Structures are given as C-alpha cells and as structure tokens.
Amino acid sequence: MNEVYQSLLTPIIYQWAATHGNAKKGRSSCSLCFCNDHYHASIDFHKDNIIELRIIDKETQESLFYLHFQMKDMKMATENINAFFSFLQDNHTNESNVLSNVATMKDDLRILLSCTSGITTSYFAYLLENAINKCNHNVIVDAVSYTDLDNVQSRYDFIFLAPQISYQYAQMREKYGNKVFMIDSYDFATGNVEHVIQELIEEENER
Structure with a gap:
C-alpha cells in the first residue's frame, strides 16, 4: 500500500x-x-x-x-x-428460521473459514459447526490464515473469508472459483452464523 x-x-x-x-x-x-x-x-x-x-x-x-x-x-x-x-x-429481532432448512444440506461438507491469522475465525467456525451439527448434520468447519489457503483449499467444498480480508475476495474468487464467499461484517462481529448457513443451503440447492 x-x-x-x-x-x-x-x-x-x-x-x-x-x-x-x-x-x-x-x-x-x-x-x-x-x-x-x-x-x-x-x-x-x-x-x-x-x-x-x-x-x-x-x-x-x-x-x-x-x-x-x-x-x-x-x-x-x-x-x-x-x-x-x-x-x-437495530432492534436485533431475528425472525429467520433458516436452521429449519438445514435438512436440505448434504452431509460431510467441509467448510473453511479464513482471516489474517485464522485465530479470529476459530470461534465463528465453532459456532457454525455447532449450529449445523445440532441439526443432525455432520460437517467439518476449520479456520486458517489466508496465507495458507493455497496449501489446503482443495480439501474443502466452501471457503468463507472474514471481513478482515475482504480486500482479498476478488483475488481468491479468481483463484478458487465460486466456492469462495464473504462473511458479512455484521454477522461476523456478532457471531450470527445464520446468513452463512443460508448461503450454504442456497448454493447446495443450485449444485
């Protein structure tokens, strides 16, 4: 810069x-x-x-x-x-019932979250994995630094980038294709995994 x-x-x-x-x-x-x-x-x-x-x-x-x-x-x-x-x-009322639709997702999904170091995404990864697995789905959610993506990205079905590295989105999308998504700043900062789950459901339904 x-x-x-x-x-x-x-x-x-x-x-x-x-x-x-x-x-x-x-x-x-x-x-x-x-x-x-x-x-x-x-x-x-x-x-x-x-x-x-x-x-x-x-x-x-x-x-x-x-x-x-x-x-x-x-x-x-x-x-x-x-x-x-x-x-x-905001008044923070959440009328979404997205978790009721988790049944439409396939099992054994592998999801990777990435930020600058991988540390700040670890908690969000835990929340996401826990929310999906509570609905009797088996998924794996990991967190990694964006500098390690080249080494591990092929093992995952979806990659979600934290807002700290939003400037990397276009480059990552070009390198790894349409399995790369952004996590909204609001959702990431508040631990709201529902929008991520909704994106997963919609993408799975289109594939």
Whole structure:
C-alpha cells in the first residue's frame, strides 16, 4: 500500500466516525465512544492502522459486537464501521428460521473459514459447526490464515473469508472459483452464523 495513502487512512476514518451521532472522545485521543442507555460502544484506533470495534451490554456485560482489523483501504474500513453503527441502531429481532432448512444440506461438507491469522475465525467456525451439527448434520468447519489457503483449499467444498480480508475476495474468487464467499461484517462481529448457513443451503440447492 502507498505509504502516504496509508498514513492518511486513520485520521480520515477517525474524522468520519466522529461525525456520527452521540460520538464522544474516549479515554485516549485515539478512541471514540458511542455509549447509550443500553450499550458501552467504542471505536479504538491503534498503531499500524488497526481498528477495534466493541459493543458491550451495560446490564449483562456481555460482548455483543467485536471486530478488529487492519485497514487496507477505505471501502473495507467504512463497511466494517457501518456494521458497528447498524448494530447500535437495530432492534436485533431475528425472525429467520433458516436452521429449519438445514435438512436440505448434504452431509460431510467441509467448510473453511479464513482471516489474517485464522485465530479470529476459530470461534465463528465453532459456532457454525455447532449450529449445523445440532441439526443432525455432520460437517467439518476449520479456520486458517489466508496465507495458507493455497496449501489446503482443495480439501474443502466452501471457503468463507472474514471481513478482515475482504480486500482479498476478488483475488481468491479468481483463484478458487465460486466456492469462495464473504462473511458479512455484521454477522461476523456478532457471531450470527445464520446468513452463512443460508448461503450454504442456497448454493447446495443450485449444485
């Protein structure tokens, strides 16, 4: 990435985020707080263009939304931060009944999730595998760094990329074909696996 462009990313994104309603400076000059009656919500800007998004329930202290990523371009950063703001504005009612349709999926699917290191996708992989297997389906869901995809991708039926590496999507799609998909920022940060399952069901039905 051009060094001048990279040096401008953080201050530009900071100023843009600070224009949103209820924005207040956090404890440090590199953080913004968007707390309300229900949530402790913050955006923290770290060195090396790393942004951390966090929303915690005030009553239960449960982490409801968490995402950290290194900014590679403006589009990636704004999409992830917009997911953060969407959570604060949504009522979080989930009327989807996608899990009732899991029976239409075939058994023995192998699904690979990928991010920068493979660590942040491990928990999402656990949630996804657990949700499908609870419906009496046997699937394998693994997580790996995108740098290792060349070595392992042939073993899997589907590859889902985490929002931290959304800038890699076009290249991965070109290399590995239509088995590559993106995980939505909102879904990834909140641990909502239903949209991923829905994509799996739809893709399986088309094959």
